[in-house]
Amino acid sequence: MAEKGKTKARLLQAACELFAEKGFRDTTVADICDAAEANIASVNYYFGDKERLYDEVWRHAFAITVSTYPIDGGVEEDSDVETCLFGYARAVLSRIFSEGEAGLFPRLLNQEMAAPTLALDKIASEALLPQSRQVEDVIKKQFGDRCDDHLLRLCKLSIIGQCAFYNFSRPLRERVMGIKNVLPEEIDRMARHIASFSLGGLKQIQKQTENRN
Amino acid sequence: MAEKGKTKARLLQAACELFAEKGFRDTTVADICDAAEANIASVNYYFGDKERLYDEVWRHAFAITVSTYPIDGGVEEDSDVETCLFGYARAVLSRIFSEGEAGLFPRLLNQEMAAPTLALDKIASEALLPQSRQVEDVIKKQFGDRCDDHLLRLCKLSIIGQCAFYNFSRPLRERVMGIKNVLPEEIDRMARHIASFSLGGLKQIQKQTENRN
DNA sequence: TTCAGAATCAAACGCGCATTTGAAATAGGA
DNA sequence: TCCTATTTCAAATGCGCGTTTGATTCTGAA
Known part of the structure; x- marks a missing residue:
C-alpha cells in the first residue's frame, strides 16, 4: 500500500x-x-468505471461547497436587500475563488458548460435552480410581490451573471482582467460592489416601471 | 468532386x-x-493538420462576427451613456444568440474558456481586450476621467458579466432559465434592460464615492 | 501458522484517433 | 489526343485510451 x-x-x-x-x-x-x-x-x-468515478466526484464537490460556503453567505434571511445580495455574491465568489475543495464545484460546472455530460441535469435541478430561486426572492423583496415575470428574470440574470462571469472567464483573469491572487478581503470588496451595483440597477428598473404606470 | x-x-x-x-x-x-x-x-x-484548420476556423469566425455585429452596436460614439451601453449589449447579445456564422465566435470562445488552446492568447489580445477597453471608455464617460482604477474594473466586469453570462450558460438556457428561441426584438429588450440596469448600477456606485469624499 | 478474501500489479486487449501512403481519378493546357 | 499537376481515395500506420485479465502480494481472523 x-x-x-x-x-x-x-x-x-x-x-x-x-x-x-x-x-x-x-x-x-x-x-x-x-x-x-x-x-x-x-x-x-x-x-x-471512469464515469461512476466522475459521479462520485460531483457528489463530493457539491457536498463540500454547500457546507463550506452556504448560499446565503451567512447573512440573516430578513436582512435588507443590499445585505442579502451581498451574502449571495460573497458565497458565490468565495466558491469560485477557493483554491481548496470548495472550489471544485464551480470548476466542474465550468467544464460541464462547455461539454455537458449526463451529470448536468442532476446538478441543474439540485444545485442551480435553488440558487436561482434564492436570488428571485431577494428581487421580490425589493420589487414587492406584484412584479412582471419577464422583468424578474432579466434582473435575476443580471445579478447572477455578474458573479458567475468570474467563474467562466477563468483563463482570462490574468490575460485580460488584471486579477491574480484574490484574498478574502478582496472577495468581500467584490461582493459589496456587486451588491450595491445591483441594488442601483434594481432601483433604476423599478423607477422605470413606476413611471410607465 | x-x-x-x-x-x-x-x-x-x-x-x-x-x-x-x-x-x-x-x-x-x-x-x-x-x-x-x-x-x-x-x-x-x-x-x-487539424490544428491549422482550427486556426483557420478562428480567423473566419472572428472576421464574420465583427463585420456582422460591430461592437459599437450601431450607435453614435458620442451618444449618452445609456445608449452606448445599449449598443455594446446589443452587439454582444446578437453575436451570442446568432444561429448563423456570426454566432461561431462566442461559441468557440466558450470552448476555449473550458479547455484553452494556444489560440486563446491571440484571441484575448486581438478581440477581447479591445472590447474591454470600449466598455471602460463608456464608464469613464459617466464617472469622468478622475476615477478609481479598482472601481472602474469592478464596474466593467459587472457590465461585461451580464452580457457574457448568456454565452457561458448556454446549456442552462432551457434547463434552468426559461429561454428558447430569441427573436431580434427580444435581444433589443434584453440589451435595453442591461443598459438601464447598468446605468442604475453606475449611478449608485458614483453616489457612494461622492458621499465618501 | 494457515488460508481465504482483499488489494495490487504488469501485461494485454480492443478500439478510436490523427496522420501517412501510394495509387487512382480528374482536370486543363499544349 | 497526350501529358502533367491537382485532387480524391481506401487502406494502412502508429499511438493513446479505457478496460480486462490472471497472477501475485498483502491482510487479518481462525
Whole structure:
C-alpha cells in the first residue's frame, strides 16, 4: 500500500483535481492513477468505471461547497436587500475563488458548460435552480410581490451573471482582467460592489416601471 | 468532386460548426470530413493538420462576427451613456444568440474558456481586450476621467458579466432559465434592460464615492 | 501458522484517433 | 489526343485510451 491514506480516497481526491482542471474527456484514467500513486486498474476496481468515478466526484464537490460556503453567505434571511445580495455574491465568489475543495464545484460546472455530460441535469435541478430561486426572492423583496415575470428574470440574470462571469472567464483573469491572487478581503470588496451595483440597477428598473404606470 | 462548392470551403464550414459545438478535442477529423462529404485525408491535404484548420476556423469566425455585429452596436460614439451601453449589449447579445456564422465566435470562445488552446492568447489580445477597453471608455464617460482604477474594473466586469453570462450558460438556457428561441426584438429588450440596469448600477456606485469624499 | 478474501500489479486487449501512403481519378493546357 | 499537376481515395500506420485479465502480494481472523 502506498504512502498514506486509503487508495480509494486518494483516487477520489486526484480525480477531483484533474476533472476540475481538464474536464471529463481530457482527463485520463492513467493520469488519475499516477496522481494517486495507484495502479492503472484501481479505478475500475474501486469505482467500476471512469464515469461512476466522475459521479462520485460531483457528489463530493457539491457536498463540500454547500457546507463550506452556504448560499446565503451567512447573512440573516430578513436582512435588507443590499445585505442579502451581498451574502449571495460573497458565497458565490468565495466558491469560485477557493483554491481548496470548495472550489471544485464551480470548476466542474465550468467544464460541464462547455461539454455537458449526463451529470448536468442532476446538478441543474439540485444545485442551480435553488440558487436561482434564492436570488428571485431577494428581487421580490425589493420589487414587492406584484412584479412582471419577464422583468424578474432579466434582473435575476443580471445579478447572477455578474458573479458567475468570474467563474467562466477563468483563463482570462490574468490575460485580460488584471486579477491574480484574490484574498478574502478582496472577495468581500467584490461582493459589496456587486451588491450595491445591483441594488442601483434594481432601483433604476423599478423607477422605470413606476413611471410607465 | 462532391455536390457543390470547393472541397476546402466545405471542410472549413463543417469544421466551424463542429468545433463550435464540441470544441477542438472532442471533434474528430473524421467527423469533419463526413460532414463535408470529403475524404478522410482531405483535412491534411488542404490544411496540413487539424490544428491549422482550427486556426483557420478562428480567423473566419472572428472576421464574420465583427463585420456582422460591430461592437459599437450601431450607435453614435458620442451618444449618452445609456445608449452606448445599449449598443455594446446589443452587439454582444446578437453575436451570442446568432444561429448563423456570426454566432461561431462566442461559441468557440466558450470552448476555449473550458479547455484553452494556444489560440486563446491571440484571441484575448486581438478581440477581447479591445472590447474591454470600449466598455471602460463608456464608464469613464459617466464617472469622468478622475476615477478609481479598482472601481472602474469592478464596474466593467459587472457590465461585461451580464452580457457574457448568456454565452457561458448556454446549456442552462432551457434547463434552468426559461429561454428558447430569441427573436431580434427580444435581444433589443434584453440589451435595453442591461443598459438601464447598468446605468442604475453606475449611478449608485458614483453616489457612494461622492458621499465618501 | 494457515488460508481465504482483499488489494495490487504488469501485461494485454480492443478500439478510436490523427496522420501517412501510394495509387487512382480528374482536370486543363499544349 | 497526350501529358502533367491537382485532387480524391481506401487502406494502412502508429499511438493513446479505457478496460480486462490472471497472477501475485498483502491482510487479518481462525
